Amino acid sequence: MKQMKWPAARTILCMLWLGSALSACSLMPGYQRPASPVAQNWQGLAQGIEDYPLAEIGWHEFFLDTRLQQLIAQTLDNNRDLRVAALNIERARAQYQVQRSNLFPTINAIMSSTAQQTSGNVAAVGVSQQAAGVSHSYRATVGFSAYELDVFGRIRSLNEQALQTFFATEEARRSTQISLVAEVATAWATLAADQARLKVAQETLQSQQQTYELSKRSFELGVSSALALRQIQTSVDSARVDVATYKSQVTLDRNALDLLAGKPVADELLPLAGSHDQPVSRYQVPANLNSEVLQQRPDVLQAEHALQAANANIGAARAAFFPLVSLTSSFGSASTELSGLFGPGSRVWSFAPSINVPIFNAGRNRANLEVAKIDRDILLAQYEQSIQIAFREVADVLAVRQNLGEQIEAQQSLLQASTEAFELSDARFRNGVDSYLTVLDSQRTMYIAQQNLISLQLADAANQFSLYKVLGGGWKE
Structure with a gap:
């Protein structure tokens, strides 16, 4: 054992500093964001609407209903x-x-004690025979073992890969939140629509039940025929079926909301009656929407971070072709007596640099590099595909949105006309001008128009939620 001298300590410190300086060298390929594989704009966007990025609008601001926000x-x-x-x-x-x-x-601190018995009949080579006895040695050192000097950037490349993987996981969480916000809003709007459908069915059943009671009395008095009574009864039973169906659907909607919310949803957070036809947001489609907004979607960013991680892995694979430099060093005290462990002249040190040079490994390093490059190319294709999928999702939502307003307007006009037709036919029936078949037909038309209008209003709300989602909104408060 040798005593540690300051020149030796400076040598170790210099080696560590040199290793840190050389670690700036990296064989990792430079990264540049790939060109977007989609068109710059979507066709058919309305002009003149205020231009704003939906991705920058928090869900608290986007949704108008305070119950939905909570x-x-x-x-x-x-x-x-x-x-x-x-x-x-x-x-x-x-x-x-x-x-x-x-x-x-x-850096580890190590304390060790060794006891060894020697035999007088056994002598080491070149050492005279000694009497048998027990020898002791004590050692206390501080040092590090096999510390790799990252001369060619292998560790830094792996560090960059881990960092990009972390970033990708963060984007995955944001993407999950966006989907969750849109799913909750859609489920909430679906419950509101089914509640409205149930209300329409109940009102229709009540009206037809009253008509049936009047017709039954007329039949008992011999004024109306059994055929007319049975015709009215079929409409009553049909309405009863619809009421039972929508009650079940409302229950299923509640169950879906409870699952999404993670616990039972309180009644005060459920949609109010008539909220199905209220505006869900103050925002509309931005004008001159550029497809560059897709670069900020969390799922696209997740794919890009995965691509960057694969790019960093190439640097680690390249570094495997070059020598691996590592250091092992320790500094401390050693003595044959425990009482003299930290006494004068007991200091010891060791410094053991090593270089591992790859000579032959049957092509393993070259194959690993080829795998890393292929992985990078696969993730590049997946990144481009994620942009293409995002572009199509936006295009599909916009295609549906273009004609929804006109459909709702036409359906409202149809409902008004069918309502007036029902009122006229009902008056003519009560005055004995027409048969009840005319009333049934007009009432059925009105009922279908009411249900279809509710469906279109739900489609409009869901379309707005989808547009907010596909443009990357929903991850900000």
Whole structure:
């Protein structure tokens, strides 16, 4: 054992500094965002509408109904899918910290004691025979073992890969939240629509039940025929079926909301009667919408971070072709007596640099590099595909939205006309001018028009939610 001298300590410090300086060298390929594989704009956008990025509008601002806002807040606090996504972020962050720690030496303090018995009949080569006895040695050192000097950037490339994986996980959480916000809003609007459908069915049943009671009395008095009574009864039974169907559907809608919210939804957070035809947002489609907004969608950013991680992995694969330089060093005290462990002249040190030069590995390094490049190309294709899918999603939502307003306007006009036709036919029936078949036909037309209008109003709300989602909105408060 040798005593540690300051020149030796300076040598170790210089080697560590040199390793840190050389670690700036990296074989990782430079990254440049790939060109977008879609058109610059979508066709058919209305002109003259205020231009604003929906992705920058928080869901608290986008949705008008305060009940829906509170329900979304509750869902974000309790939904299990979002909780899993958040835990995945914590896991990726921890993995990044683990990988990053490899940039620094792991310093350990070691204390050891050794007792050894020697035999007088056994002598070491070149050593005279000694009497049998027990020898002791004590050692206390501080140092690091096999610290890799990242001369060619292998560790930094792996560190960059872990960092980009962490970023991708964060974008996955944002994407999950966007989908969840849109799903909750759609489920809430669906419940409001089914409640409205149930109300229409109940009102129709009540009206037809009253007509049936009047016709029954007329039949008992011999004024009307049994055929007319049975015709009215068929409409009553049909309305009863619809009421039972919509009651079941409302219950299913409640169950779906409870699952999304992560716990039972309180009655005060459910949509009010008549809220199905209220505006859901103050925002409309932006004018001159540029497809560059898709670059900010979380799922697209997730795919890009995965591509950057694969790009960093190429640097690590390239570094495997070059020598691996590592250091092992320790500094401390050693003595044959425990009482003299930290006494004068007991200091010891060791410094053991090593270089591992790859000579032959049957093409393993070259194959690993080829795999890394192919992985990068696969993720590049997936990144481009994610943009194409996002572009189509926006195009589909816009295609539906272009004619929804006209459909709703036409359906409202149809409902008004069918309502007036029902009122006229009912008056003519009561005055004995027409048969009840005319009333049934006009009432059925009015009923269908009411239900179709509710369906179109739901489609309009769901379309706005979808547009907000596909343009990357919903991840901000």
